[in-house]
Amino acid sequence: xxxxxxxxxxxxxxxxxxxxxxxxxxxxxxxxxxxxxxxxxxxxxxxxxxxxxxxxxxxxxxxxxxxxxxxxxxxxxxxxxxxxxxxxxxxxxxxxxxxxxxxxxxxxxxxxxxxxxxxxxxxxxxxxxxxxxxxxxxxxxxxxxxxxxxxxxxxxxxxxxxxxxxxxxxxxxxxxxxxxxxxxxxxxxxxxxxxxxxxxxxxxxxxxxxxxxxxxxxxxxxxxxxxxxxxxxxxxxxxxxxxxxxxxxxxxxxxxxxxxxxxxxxxxxxxxxxxxxxxxxxxxxxxxxxxxxxxxxxxxxxxxxxxxxxxx
Numbered sequence: 001x002x003x004x005x006x007x008x009x010x011x012x013x014x015x016x017x018x019x020x021x022x023x024x025x026x027x028x029x030x031x032x033x034x035x036x037x038x039x040x041x042x043x044x045x046x047x048x049x050x051x052x053x054x055x056x057x058x059x060x061x062x063x064x065x066x067x068x069x070x071x072x073x074x075x076x077x078x079x080x081x082x083x084x085x086x087x088x089x090x091x092x093x094x095x096x097x098x099x100x101x102x103x104x105x106x107x108x109x110x111x112x113x114x115x116x117x118x119x120x121x122x123x124x125x126x127x128x129x130x131x132x133x134x135x136x137x138x139x140x141x142x143x144x145x146x147x148x149x150x151x152x153x154x155x156x157x158x159x160x161x162x163x164x165x166x167x168x169x170x171x172x173x174x175x176x177x178x179x180x181x182x183x184x185x186x187x188x189x190x191x192x193x194x195x196x197x198x199x200x201x202x203x204x205x206x207x208x209x210x211x212x213x214x215x216x217x218x219x220x221x222x223x224x225x226x227x228x229x230x231x232x233x234x235x236x237x238x239x240x241x242x243x244x245x246x247x248x249x250x251x252x253x254x255x256x257x258x259x260x261x262x263x264x265x266x267x268x269x270x271x272x273x274x275x276x277x278x279x280x281x282x283x284x285x286x287x288x289x290x291x292x293x294x295x296x297x298x299x300x301x302x303x304x305x306x307x308x309x310x311x312x
Contacts, residue, residue, distance in 0.1 A: 038114035045105025045307040046074060049092050051085065062139035066130060074099050074107050075117025076180070081126040083152060088125050090161055090301035091150055094173040095123065097299035098181045105305035108293035112184030123180055124149040127156070148179040163300025165256050170263075174251055174299065178242050185241075185292070192286065193241070195234035203282040204240040224269040224279060243268040244283045247276050249298050256298070 052070040055063035055077070067079040071092040078095060080088040099107045107113035122144050124131070128151060150173060151157045160171035185193040193200045205211045209220030213233055219226040227239050243264075246252060252261045253272050261271035270276050277284045287294045 037118070038110035041075065041114055041117065042106050042110050045305060046096065046100065047105060047305065047307065049073070049089055049096065049303055051088065055079070057143075060140060060143060062137070065137075065139070066134050067124070067126075074113045076113075077122045079122050079124050079126075081124065081130040083125040086161055087150075087152070087159060090159065091123065091125050091173050091177065093301035093303040094171070094177045094299040095181070096303040096305075097297070097301070098177055098295050100303075100305060101293070101295040101297050101299075103303075103305050105307040108295075109184070109188075111188045112181070112293070115184040115187050116180070119145045119183075121145045121147070121180060121183070123177065125152065126150075127152050147183055148176040150176055161301065163298070163302065164251060165298055165300065168257055170257055170260055171301075173301065174246055175242055177299075178245060179238060182238060182241055182245075186238075189292070192290070192292070195237050199286060200241060200283070201237055203244075203280065203286065204237055206282060207240060207280055208236075225267070226269075227267050239267075240283075243270075244276065244280070244287060245294060246298075247271070248273050248284070248287045248294070249296050251298050 049071050052072065053068070055061065055067060055070050056072060057063075063079065067081050069080040069083065069085075069088055071078045071088060073092050073095045076095060076099075078088065078092040097103070099109075099113050101108055120143055122140075124134075124146070126134075126149060131149070131151075150159075157172035157176070158170050159173070160167045160169045164171050164174070182193075186195060191198055195201065204225065207223065207225035208227075209223035215228055215230050215236075225240050225243065227236050229235070247268070247270050250256055250273055252264065252268075252270070254261060270279055286292070288296075
């Protein structure tokens with residue numbers, strides 16, 4: 001995670017790299033922990049991604065002063081500020097594939113997607129300059145939620161247009177978009193994926209070699225997750241969840257992106273799904289054997305759902 005994201009994480013309420021001043025709305029949940037209204041929201045398949053020239057909520061017309069393009073992904077708005085079309089569509093495609101990893105046009109976990117939609121989450125593709133200008137106003141401060149974004153420019157984030165498996169290069173979208181999506185899991189399934197006293201936190205404590213409310217000067221030698229940023233405990237949980245998910249679907253494998261695992265070794269020491277199963281069986285079980293709709297295929301940003309599959 002880049003320094004700017006680390007600094008933003010100090011404003012964390014839920015989610016990964018929280019943007020300042022935006023609160024996260026708590027949605028009413030049903031008796032099973034799912035978010036009410038999900039079934040009603042997703043009656044039709046998403047289909048192809050369409051770029052809108054204006055922000056779709058007329059009560060939020062001030063958004064048009066900063067963002068000139070929007071893509072609605074299952075009710076979550078990917079918003080661009082002079083963003084090249086291929087990059088905006090790529091980010092929206094990664095989000096769509098995280099939420100609809102089986103590519104059928106519907107969110108794999110409607111409650112997770114609905115939590116994000118009901119919370120009015122947006123995901124910007126912008127420059128740091130636009131970000132500073134946006135936060136200097138009151139536009140959206142009490143109506144939208146934001147936890148992460150992608151940055152443009154020569155010193156911006158890394159993009160793998162066409163997908164990491166094809167380009168053999170890292171795509172920062174895989175991290176930042178997941179930090180948004182994971183907010184749904186933290187809130188819909190708090191006992192399993194929550195920030196405090198959950199199955200996920202217990203798995204992370206094992207991966208760090210113990211429970212540390214504050215970052216230790218040195219993690220135990222046996223630790224395979226060693227995140228040293230002095231951010232709140234919850235931020236460490238979210239980083240651990242991210243590393244586990246991308247390892248589980250193979251994005252750190254040398255065959256996919258040569259050198260990526262070595263590049264991450266200072267923080268995360270597992271490269272493949274097979275190593276994850278043998279070394280971190282607790283989180284592996286959560287991701288693969290508990291029935292949760294955790295993405296298992298690496299998003300490439302090319303979202304083209306098969307909405308009418310042929311059946312024999």
